[in-house]
Amino acid sequence: MLKGLGQIGDMAKMMKQAQEMQEKVQQMQDDLNNMTVVGESGAGLVKATATAKGELKALDIDPSIFVPSEKEVAEDLILAAIKDAQSKAAEKSQSEMGKITEGLGLPADFKLPF
Structure with a gap:
């Protein structure tokens, strides 16, 4: 259809x-809004x-x-589980983005601004 139009x-x-x-x-x-990851701490005591x-x-x-005497431990376990979940979310997001860039023939470490 555009044959012969060169750069256009x-x-x-x-x-x-x-x-x-x-x-x-x-x-x-x-899709990322529908995918879930689970972070854990304390050998699964907090997820x-x-x-x-x-x-x-x-x-x-x-x-x-x-x-009650272990309040700080409980808080630390909760924060650790949340951080683990966020880390796994970031890994999952990068993995999914890698599938798109790979499909477009872009380098595996190419970062899109999204």
Whole structure:
């Protein structure tokens, strides 16, 4: 259709690829909101569930950690579980983004601004 138009045809192809990439990234962003990861601490005494975008959704805390004299330990376990969930969310997000960049023939470590 654009054969013989040289650079204009290349530009149209690039614009189409950019639009496809934008659609894939938007779909991935939507998917990340539906994926969950679970971070744990204290050998599973505290579990934090977050979306793959890092939004905390739930905490599951074993009641045995609620000993008044161990308040600081309980707080540390809760923070550790949340940090673990956030770390796993970031890894999942990078993994999913890597699938898109790989599919576009971009380097594996290419970072998109999203």
